[in-house]
Amino acid sequence: MTPETADAFANHAAAYVHIPFCSAVCPYCDFAVVAGRDDLTERYVAALCAEIMGSEPWRPVQALYVGGGTPSRLDPGLLAMVLDAVERRHGIAGDAEVSLEANPEDFGPNFARTLRAIGFNRVSFGAQSFSAPVLSRLGRRHDAAQIEHAVLHARRSGFTSVSLDLIFGTPGESLDSWQHTVERTVALEPDHVSCYALTVERGTPLGRAVGNGAPAPDPDVQARAYQLADRRLGAAGYGRYETSNWARPGHECRYNLTVWAQGEYLAFGNGAHGHRGGVRFRNLRRIDAYIEAVERGETPRVGEETASGWASEIERLFVGLRRTVGVVPGSGGVALLAAPEGERLSQAGVIEVREGRLRVAKPLLGDEAMRAVLGLADPEVRENAASADTVSLDA
Numbered sequence: 001m002t003p004e005t006a007d008a009f010a011n012h013a014a015a016y017v018h019i020p021f022c023s024a025v026c027p028y029c030d031f032a033v034v035a036g037r038d039d040l041t042e043r044y045v046a047a048l049c050a051e052i053m054g055s056e057p058w059r060p061v062q063a064l065y066v067g068g069g070t071p072s073r074l075d076p077g078l079l080a081m082v083l084d085a086v087e088r089r090h091g092i093a094g095d096a097e098v099s100l101e102a103n104p105e106d107f108g109p110n111f112a113r114t115l116r117a118i119g120f121n122r123v124s125f126g127a128q129s130f131s132a133p134v135l136s137r138l139g140r141r142h143d144a145a146q147i148e149h150a151v152l153h154a155r156r157s158g159f160t161s162v163s164l165d166l167i168f169g170t171p172g173e174s175l176d177s178w179q180h181t182v183e184r185t186v187a188l189e190p191d192h193v194s195c196y197a198l199t200v201e202r203g204t205p206l207g208r209a210v211g212n213g214a215p216a217p218d219p220d221v222q223a224r225a226y227q228l229a230d231r232r233l234g235a236a237g238y239g240r241y242e243t244s245n246w247a248r249p250g251h252e253c254r255y256n257l258t259v260w261a262q263g264e265y266l267a268f269g270n271g272a273h274g275h276r277g278g279v280r281f282r283n284l285r286r287i288d289a290y291i292e293a294v295e296r297g298e299t300p301r302v303g304e305e306t307a308s309g310w311a312s313e314i315e316r317l318f319v320g321l322r323r324t325v326g327v328v329p330g331s332g333g334v335a336l337l338a339a340p341e342g343e344r345l346s347q348a349g350v351i352e353v354r355e356g357r358l359r360v361a362k363p364l365l366g367d368e369a370m371r372a373v374l375g376l377a378d379p380e381v382r383e384n385a386a387s388a389d390t391v392s393l394d395a
């Protein structure tokens with residue numbers, strides 16, 4: 001993907017719809033999800049559609065992402081109602097990417113055909129691993145065979161893009177086991193692969209377990225696992241276009257590209273975050289509070305922020321540097337390179353300017369670059385960077 005193509009997504013219109021229902025909450029998950037509340041599905045979808053229909057009309061969306069939670073737990077008829085509400089209120093472009101997150105165990109042939117018929121053309125499976133012990137530790141309820149069957153059903157049903165999400169660095173997982181997962185993934189020939197390091201979030205069962213002495217993910221093991229995946233996926237024809245995402249040409253996730261380019265995207269459902277008209281907003285997180293607010297005719301929006309000036313510039317760098325193509329340096333990039341931490345990262349080859357773009361050259365150390373970007377919010381850091389000698393951007 002060229003820088004020009006990636007940057008063009010800043011002009012795209014996208015939308016995110018949150019479905020919070022799960023059969024069980026995974027021990028590492030800190031998203032706005034619920035388990036054991038399937039009695040609320042119809043009421044929640046009614047509220048969701050009401051929120052969509054009550055939103056200010058916009059232009060047809062070019063990428064619609066239905067995530068969760070586990071959207072595949074819903075009856076297809078309810079999912080059809082959601083797509084219909086978006087279509088009636090805002091429109092869905094004829095060539096739009098319409099994505100659904102799904103668990104492999106939910107994705108039978110009839111379900112797949114029905115989803116394709118109502119308008120979904122891209123599916124992202126939460127595969128996580130092909131190792132039974134790792135899946136068990138992650139609280140997943142599917143097995144390797146169900147992943148393979150789900151991909152097969154998606155292909156036969158006419159989905160034009162299939163993605164697999166993987167998690168590496170689970171305590172106790174060996175590099176041989178992770179390599180087996182990567183090889184099984186490549187053999188299935190998905191169009192897109194996401195590889196995420198297992199992280200310990202506060203307030204989750206995993207976080208509490210680690211706090212009580214359970215083994216935490218080993219950063220060194222995770223680094224080697226990331227490098228292994230990057231090499232193997234690259235050799236198989238997948239291009240890394242973002243820190244954790246690889247795709248065959250033309251199958252990069254358009255919704256994510258819009259977000260990373262600071263484009264505008266609507267957001268509906270509990271805990272959903274959106275960006276429109278220079279305003280970033282978020283909805284009530286608790287499902288009951290969300291439903292009750294919409295049923296009372298109130299907005300479920302619980303907060304919003306207008307990003308402008310220096311804050312917007314920091315945000316541009318923060319999201320843009322996740323992309324392999326990086327960003328045009330701008331005033332923020334100049335300040336980053338002039339700041340002590342940015343200068344250190346530049347000398348270490350972590351960040352670089354090449355062909356007029358600022359980029360992270362060593363993705364394994366990308367978090368350090370992100371922390372340096374956030375450090376620019378400190379008035380003293382910004383002032384010192386602004387008063388430094390001119391930084392050369394020639395490369």
